[in-house]
Amino acid sequence: MHEFSLAQGLFSQLLQLAETHRAQKIITVRVEIGKLSGIVVDSFSFGFEILAMENKLTKNAILEITEIEPVKTCIDCGGIVPFNEQLSGRCPECGSMKFTLTGGDDLILTQVEME
Amino acid sequence: MMCDACGCQVPDAERDTRTVDVHESLLAANLEQARENRRHFEKMGAVAINLISGPGSGKTTLLEQTIRHLRKKIKIAVIEGDIETERDAARIKAQGAPAVQITTGGACHLDARLVHKGLHQLQHENETAKFDIIFIENVGNLVCPATFDLGEHERIVLISVPEGSDKPAKYPKAFTSSQCFLITKTDLLPYFDFSMDEAKEEALKLNQGLKIMELSATAGDGFDAWLSYLQHLTKK
Numbered sequence: 104m105h106e107f108s109l110a111q112g113l114f115s116q117l118l119q120l121a122e123t124h125r126a127q128k129i130i131t132v133r134v135e136i137g138k139l140s141g142i143v144v145d146s147f148s149f150g151f152e153i154l155a156m157e158n159k160l161t162k163n164a165i166l167e168i169t170e171i172e173p174v175k176t177c178i179d180c181g182g183i184v185p186f187n188e189q190l191s192g193r194c195p196e197c198g199s200m201k202f203t204l205t206g207g208d209d210l211i212l213t214q215v216e217m218e
Numbered sequence: 219m220m221c222d223a224c225g226c227q228v229p230d231a232e233r234d235t236r237t238v239d240v241h242e243s244l245l246a247a248n249l250e251q252a253r254e255n256r257r258h259f260e261k262m263g264a265v266a267i268n269l270i271s272g273p274g275s276g277k278t279t280l281l282e283q284t285i286r287h288l289r290k291k292i293k294i295a296v297i298e299g300d301i302e303t304e305r306d307a308a309r310i311k312a313q314g315a316p317a318v319q320i321t322t323g324g325a326c327h328l329d330a331r332l333v334h335k336g337l338h339q340l341q342h343e344n345e346t347a348k349f350d351i352i353f354i355e356n357v358g359n360l361v362c363p364a365t366f367d368l369g370e371h372e373r374i375v376l377i378s379v380p381e382g383s384d385k386p387a388k389y390p391k392a393f394t395s396s397q398c399f400l401i402t403k404t405d406l407l408p409y410f411d412f413s414m415d416e417a418k419e420e421a422l423k424l425n426q427g428l429k430i431m432e433l434s435a436t437a438g439d440g441f442d443a444w445l446s447y448l449q450h451l452t453k454k
Binding site: 109116124126134139202208213217218 | 241245361364395425
């Protein structure tokens, strides 16, 4: 439910960027959404579409989302295991069940293409 | 490429396309305010605790009983978050502890800015008071509150026995982002199909460092461990 307000935050930043760079049009917006961020990609895209239509500057803007996985580090052997809920639990190297998770919890505006 | 105004073709040479690297977190505004809140709590000498759970898992009852037990040892204040009504703040005040109510008017979570407002209101209403612990009771919701740092020092997630032991696996973010997991309403264990092992195992799988306690705020089981944990947090 907060995806829409996050999309609103994105738009105020986009409008600012367009002003700074004297752009007439925003073409592509690239964001990274962490898989642990709690942000639903579809809802965020939907919010983006609705807000994009409201402004001439963003009317045809395309949103590109890259989903970022957190890094799962095994506490016992130090091995790095890709985060995957299907394999929930064990380190493929040493069988340990102890992990720390880092990253994958943010929403980042990485790049904007404008003209 | 077509012109927006009249639809005529614009030659490519006239287009001036730029790619701007930004790399800014959209959660940054909240994080910045959260850091500010943390400094604010520390300046007051208070430990801030953010309580997260679904509706009806017993957050307010836990706070009522906690205030009743620690009244003479620890000064507690509460920032209450709800979508509507001042009821929870009234329940806390009835126990003799200062409380302010934030009504989000529809929003499904508290954010750092709302808590900052609540904190100022709390100080304004209790000008000379000193607090050891400030509890922030989040909006009853196991999903959205997990994404927003409020500037707390400790985040506690609650699951009550009637909700079921599958909740850690179903709502992972609340567990990966918390330091402590409270299983509440344990007096109801005989009446519900709740597996203590499942709840604990699933939660630890998500977050190995999670401190887990089980208690019943109304019957009193496990309450001593909870109280000494709070006293330990305040170093009292």
